[in-house]
Amino acid sequence: MxxxxxxxxxxxxxxxxxxxxxxxxxxxxxxxxxxxxxxxxxxxxxxxxxxxxxxxxxxxxxxxxxxxxxxxxxxxxxxxxxxxxxxxxxxxxxxxxxxxxxxxxxxxxxxxxxxxxxxxxxxxxxxxxxxxxxxxxxxxxxxxxxxxxxxxxxxxxxxxxxxIHQPVGFNLMPKMFTLGQLQKMYEAILNKKLDKRNFRRKILKLNILDATQEKETGVSHKPAQYFVFNKKNYNSLADTGFNNFGF
Amino acid sequence: MxxxxxxxxxxxxxxxxxxxxxxxxxxxxxxxxxxxxxxxxxxxxxxxxxxxxxxxxxxxxxxxxxxxxxxxxxxxxxxxxxxxxxxxxxxxxxxxxxxxxxxxxxxxxxxxxxxxxxxxxxxxxxxxxxxxxxxxxxxxxxxxxxxxxxxxxxxxxxxxxxxIHQPVGFNLMPKMFTLGQLQKMYEAILNKKLDKRNFRRKILKLNILDATQEKETGVSHKPAQYFVFNKKNYNSLADTGFNNFGF
CATH class of the missing domain: 3.90.79.10 (Nucleoside Triphosphate Pyrophosphohydrolase)
Known part of the structure; x- marks a missing residue:
């Protein structure tokens, strides 16, 4: 042709x-x-x-x-x-x-x-x-x-x-982020406040975040730890989907 | 025009x-x-x-x-x-x-x-x-x-x-159905066996089924009760969606 x-x-x-x-x-x-x-x-x-x-x-x-x-x-x-x-x-x-x-x-x-x-x-x-x-x-x-x-x-x-069913939101985040920054992204998309303790428990349970040795600098509050996402676990979760995020 | x-x-x-x-x-x-x-x-x-x-x-x-x-x-x-x-x-x-x-x-x-x-x-x-x-x-x-x-x-x-997020499957069912028939529909769509007790507990908890006075006839096992769905509750659930069906 x-x-x-x-x-x-x-x-x-x-x-x-x-x-x-x-x-x-x-x-x-x-x-x-x-x-x-x-x-x-x-x-x-x-x-x-x-x-x-x-x-x-x-x-x-x-x-x-x-x-x-x-x-x-x-x-x-x-x-x-x-x-x-x-x-x-x-x-x-x-x-x-x-x-x-x-x-x-x-x-x-x-x-x-x-x-x-x-x-x-x-x-x-x-x-x-x-x-x-x-x-x-x-x-x-x-x-x-x-x-x-x-x-x-x-x-x-x-x-x-x-x-709330797939971890797609990470596409929006910088490479390193604090849990507080991640929560803010979910809140911005869902347009509602989330409970801090509940959010952290659920997001860590997914096993898609790796803690780094780095912390925030130049902040007035206690510096928060930076996380990166674990690509391998993230991809396997993205493939299967999960139906129970429940925010 | x-x-x-x-x-x-x-x-x-x-x-x-x-x-x-x-x-x-x-x-x-x-x-x-x-x-x-x-x-x-x-x-x-x-x-x-x-x-x-x-x-x-x-x-x-x-x-x-x-x-x-x-x-x-x-x-x-x-x-x-x-x-x-x-x-x-x-x-x-x-x-x-x-x-x-x-x-x-x-x-x-x-x-x-x-x-x-x-x-x-x-x-x-x-x-x-x-x-x-x-x-x-x-x-x-x-x-x-x-x-x-x-x-x-x-x-x-x-x-x-x-x-698993919306009660849409009822569009496939006859007006009256047993819980066993409803389970079969979910199993046919999801292509897997579901636990009977677990299925019944979850589906009844949604509050979208009304029990009728009628039972199966002409069956060799203990006749099962017929249910209809509660349109009002069904529609309000369909509007909001639910993210936690979890079969």
Whole structure:
């Protein structure tokens, strides 16, 4: 078969909910639409693009992630397909599509993904589909372009479900962390306070953390010990899943 | 806006994994491809169809389900989008598409759903996309057309995960059932034996079953009591989810 030139498929897109954690709050990486003259509910949108005809769906999502963050091989999970008839019916969304798509009237089904990245590793930058990308506090987002707010809510719901059954949250953490920092990440995602003693008991019982010899420095309270995760145990737990985290 | 005539979208399909339970084994409703002359890995396929341009995705899935089973408003959940470049690359699959599609060379992304039906309520029949549909034992299926075997495995994996966190399995059961029959359903889906005493304790603790005055008749063992589920408690549990079923 002769390999065809890479061509955008005008009917299928991918959109990515990229979560990060800044040691205090759950963040999402959003792009800003260029045209501020539009009287719009929100100029912010999820990063995404039409798929290429020679790409698998997850390859398209990885391309968007790589262009935007410079990162490869990051945690990526499909949320599902979003194809409501009215998903691009808002007037300002349609106007924006006129400026960026060659076939702006086409019905586009989007396949949504979420990914978890370490903010410190990522380097958000302009790309073929965005002039700028920035981290925003998830809890402060009340509206987005198209159906992207629905997609963000679905991603958050799946992440909350997943983080109590799989140890995926470590994708968000720096290499070394204290138990207090880890608890903060769970609290930020689940949007609730957790009992300190109970959290420590449960997380240590999973046997996926190794204590290091290092401790915090330059803090006014008693310095806490740093942990790293045990990749071998972590991976075997991630493969089997566990249904009893119970926070 | 003038409503356009319903038109098939040649690039997007839906496929449905329809699960049933025959009081002993987990079943799946499959259609048979007409052309037996094809030298094919399997003549069986999941029921599905191209979407109409005026339908939402779940409306398309519901249409397929209704045409095939005669049932409306049945439990339906999206599995995700399947769009691998080679998903319709098998020779016999391509040959089959030539006979049923007007644009058989188009790249088609499929959105897969799974649904849970009571076998006794359903009435599988020929439809616009199938000459016949029959129930098969899930465990005996080793190959299907296209990427449908992958979709079946993904559906089964999601069902197994869901049934230990949500009381969805009741969609498969008749109105009245014994605890033994209910246990058999869990065992068929999870593909493992469960401890009887442990199962009863956990399922009764959920407070979603009401005992009836009726008992089994015509059995050689001590007749077991029939239960129905308590819709109110069931729905409130289904809304919140529970993360601790622990079978």
């Amino acid at each position: 002769i390999k065809k030139k890479q061509q955008l498929n005008p009917y299928i897109s991918v959109d990515c909910v990229i979560f990060g954690f800044d040691s205090d709050r759950l963040k999402v990486l959003l792009i800003e639409r260029e045209d501020h003259s539009l009287n719009t509910e929100s100029t912010l949108a999820l990063p995404g693009d039409l798929i290429n005809n020679e790409e698998n769906l997850n390859e398209s999502a990885n391309r968007v992630l790589k262009e935007l963050t410079g990162l490869k091989n990051i945690y990526l999970k499909q949320i599902g397909a979003f194809g409501d008839l009215n998903r691009i019916s808002k007037k300002d969304d349609k106007a924006w599509l006129q400026t960026v798509r060659t076939n702006p009237e086409a019905r586009v089904i989007t396949i949504a993904y979420y990914s978890l990245v370490k903010i410190s590793d990522s380097n958000p930058k302009a790309s073929s589909f965005a002039t700028s990308a920035k981290w925003y506090n998830v809890e402060e987002i009340k509206a987005l372009a198209f159906d992207h707010y629905d997609i963000l809510r679905a991603a958050l719901s799946q992440l909350r479900n997943e983080i | 003038i409503k356009k005539k319903q038109q098939l979208n040649p690039y997007i399909s839906v496929d449905c994994v329809i699960f049933g339970f025959d009081s002993d084994r987990l079943k799946v409703l499959l259609i048979e491809r007409e052309d037996h002359s094809l030298n094919t890995e399997s003549t069986l396929a999941l029921p599905g169809d191209l979407i109409n341009n005026e339908e939402n995705l779940n409306e398309s899935a519901n249409r397929v389900l209704k045409e095939l089973t005669g049932l409306k408003n049945i439990y339906l959940k999206q599995i995700g989008a399947f769009g691998d470049l080679n998903r319709i690359s098998k020779k016999d699959d391509k040959a089959w598409l030539q006979t049923v599609r007007t644009n058989p060379e188009a790249r088609v992304i499929t959105i897969a759903y799974y649904s849970l039906v009571k076998i006794s309520d359903s009435n599988p029949k020929a439809s616009s996309f199938a000459t016949s549909a029959k129930w098969y034992n899930v465990e005996e299926i080793k190959a299907l057309a296209f990427d449908h075997y992958d979709i079946l495995r993904a559906a089964l994996s999601q069902l197994r995960n869901e049934i």
